[in-house]
Amino acid sequence: MERNRNNEKLDKTILRTSANYLLPLLILFSIFLLIRGHYLPGGGFIGGLIASIAFVLHSFAYSPMQTLRMFSIKPFFLIPTGLLVSFLSGLLPVVLGRSFMTGVWFAESVVVIGAFGSALLFDLGVYMVVVGVVLTILFTISENT
Amino acid sequence: MTTNFILAPVLMHLFTAILLLFFWQKVFVQKVISIVGNSIAFILCLRLFEMTLTNGYLTLQLGGWQAPFGITFMADTLSAIMVLLTALVSLAVGIYSTSSLNISRIKFGYFFIFHFLVMGLLGAFLTGDIFNLYVWFEVVIISSFILLTVGGKKMQMEGAIKYVTMNMLASVIFLTAIGILYGITGTLNIADLAGKVAQVENKGLVTVTSLLFFVGFGIKSAVFPLYFWLPSAYHTPPSAIAAIFGGLLTKMGIYAMLRVFTVVFQPDHFTLTLFSVIAILTLITGALGTINKRSIRRILSYLIVCHIGYLIAGLGLNTELAFVAVIFYLIHDVIVKSNFFMISGIILKMRETVDITRLGSLLKDYPKFSFMVALVLFSLIGIPPLSGFWPKVLLFQETFKQENYVLLAALIVASFVTLFVVIRIWSEAFWKESPKPITEEIDHFRPFSLSGKIALIAPVIGLTAVSLFIGLNANNVFKLAEKAAYEMKHPEIYINNVLSTKE
Numbered sequence: 001m002e003r004n005r006n007n008e009k010l011d012k013t014i015l016r017t018s019a020n021y022l023l024p025l026l027i028l029f030s031i032f033l034l035i036r037g038h039y040l041p042g043g044g045f046i047g048g049l050i051a052s053i054a055f056v057l058h059s060f061a062y063s064p065m066q067t068l069r070m071f072s073i074k075p076f077f078l079i080p081t082g083l084l085v086s087f088l089s090g091l092l093p094v095v096l097g098r099s100f101m102t103g104v105w106f107a108e109s110v111v112v113i114g115a116f117g118s119a120l121l122f123d124l125g126v127y128m129v130v131v132g133v134v135l136t137i138l139f140t141i142s143e144n145t
Numbered sequence: 146m147t148t149n150f151i152l153a154p155v156l157m158h159l160f161t162a163i164l165l166l167f168f169w170q171k172v173f174v175q176k177v178i179s180i181v182g183n184s185i186a187f188i189l190c191l192r193l194f195e196m197t198l199t200n201g202y203l204t205l206q207l208g209g210w211q212a213p214f215g216i217t218f219m220a221d222t223l224s225a226i227m228v229l230l231t232a233l234v235s236l237a238v239g240i241y242s243t244s245s246l247n248i249s250r251i252k253f254g255y256f257f258i259f260h261f262l263v264m265g266l267l268g269a270f271l272t273g274d275i276f277n278l279y280v281w282f283e284v285v286i287i288s289s290f291i292l293l294t295v296g297g298k299k300m301q302m303e304g305a306i307k308y309v310t311m312n313m314l315a316s317v318i319f320l321t322a323i324g325i326l327y328g329i330t331g332t333l334n335i336a337d338l339a340g341k342v343a344q345v346e347n348k349g350l351v352t353v354t355s356l357l358f359f360v361g362f363g364i365k366s367a368v369f370p371l372y373f374w375l376p377s378a379y380h381t382p383p384s385a386i387a388a389i390f391g392g393l394l395t396k397m398g399i400y401a402m403l404r405v406f407t408v409v410f411q412p413d414h415f416t417l418t419l420f421s422v423i424a425i426l427t428l429i430t431g432a433l434g435t436i437n438k439r440s441i442r443r444i445l446s447y448l449i450v451c452h453i454g455y456l457i458a459g460l461g462l463n464t465e466l467a468f469v470a471v472i473f474y475l476i477h478d479v480i481v482k483s484n485f486f487m488i489s490g491i492i493l494k495m496r497e498t499v500d501i502t503r504l505g506s507l508l509k510d511y512p513k514f515s516f517m518v519a520l521v522l523f524s525l526i527g528i529p530p531l532s533g534f535w536p537k538v539l540l541f542q543e544t545f546k547q548e549n550y551v552l553l554a555a556l557i558v559a560s561f562v563t564l565f566v567v568i569r570i571w572s573e574a575f576w577k578e579s580p581k582p583i584t585e586e587i588d589h590f591r592p593f594s595l596s597g598k599i600a601l602i603a604p605v606i607g608l609t610a611v612s613l614f615i616g617l618n619a620n621n622v623f624k625l626a627e628k629a630a631y632e633m634k635h636p637e638i639y640i641n642n643v644l645s646t647k648e
Contacts, residue, residue: 080166087156087163094149102209
């Protein structure tokens with residue numbers, strides 16, 4: 001029994017070490033995909049999935065409880081927050097007197113991000129919803145087992 | 146007129162749903178948010194209705210993309226009527242569910258899903274794009290799956306499986322039809338489709354596509370050969386859920402039919418005959434189904450099927466007066482059916498059963514309540530001054546004028562069977578002595594708190610009042626239905642309004 005547990009720890013060393021490095025990298029990559037979206041392949045949905053994969057990997061290497069500890073709020077609250085962000089991004093052009101969901105862009109482009117507009121805000125909402133949904137499912141399943 | 150306001154009711158429900166997610170598990174807060182959200186949405190829908198009547202048409206090109214390319218939102222009189230009905234029923238059912246549902250369901254996110262469902266319904270009634278219509282249908286169906294299965298009793302699962310399977314099939318057929326239509330015309334905007342479909346040379350292909358739409362919508366609105374999922378699914382969920390399903394979900398299919406077969410396709414002789422035949426069979430099978438049932442909820446489910454026949458019959462007659470009758474009947478039917486499902490829920494609370502052979506002496510124990518139910522039952526049959534009478538008269542008259550005597554016979558038979566069944570419900574449940582003595586344990590209604598009782602009864606009173614209002618104000622409702630029917634018979638108004646709108 002004792003040996004087995006030691007082995008398990010040994011087995012996980014490689015995974016844990018790599019997960020430590022991969023977590024920030026994957027999140028960085030997911031943000032890259034989020035910003036890259038709209039005109040090129042990428043966007044909120046794929047970005048959100050990649051970000052949640054980072055957390056899934058972390059929870060495999062350690063335990064779901066340890067992954068959950070990284071969040072100051074419950075991942076569930078990412079779902080309504082994300083929905084609200086997307087919703088407001090649609091309402092933004094209405095305030096400016098245009099049709100609902102019209103793309104509104106800043107005249108000057110922002111450093112690194114490039115052109116910044118309501119479409120990115122919408123994608124950000126989707127990103128949050130996807131991360132929220134995947135993590136909620138993951139933690140709900142692991143709580144029950 | 147182009148206005149963002151057309152989306153206001155849809156967005157209000159979305160916003161309410163999002164807000165509800167923030168207060169997950171907090172039952173009381175959820176109830177308050179839901180009632181407030183529903184009330185605001187109702188006022189917005191009323192305003193939308195008023196604006197549509199004064200301005201004629203409201204349009205919105207979503208995202209500022211012009212008509213045949215972008216997604217159009219469009220409110221004409223028919224849409225406005227449907228939106229108002231949806232708002233009314235959702236407000237009533239929303240209040241009713243705060244008291245009638247148990248806490249575990251609310252904790253499962255009942256209100257959240259409820260608002261999503263209503264949002265989907267409103268979106269479906271307002272969209273002017275056929276693919277977008279499909280998307281709203283999906284929103285409604287996914288929400289209804291969840292509402293049906295939450296709770297997870299065995300009987301519920303059985304009904305839900307039939308419901309899910311048939312509705313998935315309907316969605317696939319609907320989607321296939323859209324695909325074919327897009328293949329032959331290259332557009333998805335309903336107004337643009339109208340012109341393009343008329344130019345297609347292969348008329349056979351157009352007819353086949355139109356019938357695919359008919360099958361898709363037909364399954365959803367439970368017409369003859371494919372109605373069986375409805376009676377087996379609608380009697381299982383709690384009555385609040387059944388009320389919104391029975392009142393609005395099948396009518397969404399009818400609305401889609403009315404839209405597609407007046408604007409996009411101009412039905413030929415063959416299609417119209419088919420509608421008439423389907424209408425006759427739906428009327429007869431629905432009517433026969435009610436006769437040997439004992440549970441009020443099952444009887445009601447079959448009555449829904451039966452009364453869908455009236456609407457299809459009007460569609461098959463395809464004259465302006467027939468459309469007036471259909472719209473009038475739609476207005477009456479949505480209110481009465483939702484109301485009666487809610488009433489059945491209250492009876493269940495009073496007696497622990499809705500089986501009419503085991504019910505009894507409701508009139509003696511609850512005279513005021515029984516009087517109100519009598520009003521609802523009378524308008525369901527169509528006793529003269531009440532709401533069901535006028536559209537039926539119109540429909541009979543129009544069928545007679547067209548010399549479609551078989552259909553006329555079927556309509557009359559269906560009416561008589563409705564009468565028979567309603568009398569049976571009344572005499573068994575209300576007049577008869579209760580077969581077993583009513584003890585304190587059976588009656589779950591009396592121990593309710595006053596606010597709980599009000600939340601149960603007030604929506605029923607409200608909808609009954611609306612039924613009375615429709616019946617006594619038939620003149621105004623008739624004018625409204627006439628306006629909608631005129632617009633349906635002159636689709637060019639719709640088309641011009643969508644295609645000529647500029648940002």
